[in-house]
Amino acid sequence: MKLIEKKCPNCSASLKFSDDANEVTCEYCGTYFQVEKEDEDKHKPYDPEAFKLHAKVIKNLGKGIFIIWLIMFLFGITFFLIIFLRFFLR
Numbered sequence: 001m002k003l004i005e006k007k008c009p010n011c012s013a014s015l016k017f018s019d020d021a022n023e024v025t026c027e028y029c030g031t032y033f034q035v036e037k038e039d040e041d042k043h044k045p046y047d048p049e050a051f052k053l054h055a056k057v058i059k060n061l062g063k064g065i066f067i068i069w070l071i072m073f074l075f076g077i078t079f080f081l082i083i084f085l086r087f088f089l090r
Ligand SMILES: [Zn+2]
Pocket: 008, 009, 010, 011, 012, 013, 026, 027, 028, 029, 030, 031
């Protein structure tokens, strides 16, 4: 939770409120308005937490793909050897 600053749409006084608030009442003129969350996200070009999460997901995905590839590779070799041995060593 952190404080964000926005201007009142009625009297343009700057208001501070926590970022999890959905509605704000202006303390100067009493205007009640809703907070637009998308607006705040646009001003944040880089979110280190989201970046870390994405890096982790990509890393785990890469690991998963490698393990699947390894299993397929070992299966392939096993099948190849079975067929090879049956064909030439009977
Ligand atoms: Zn106001």
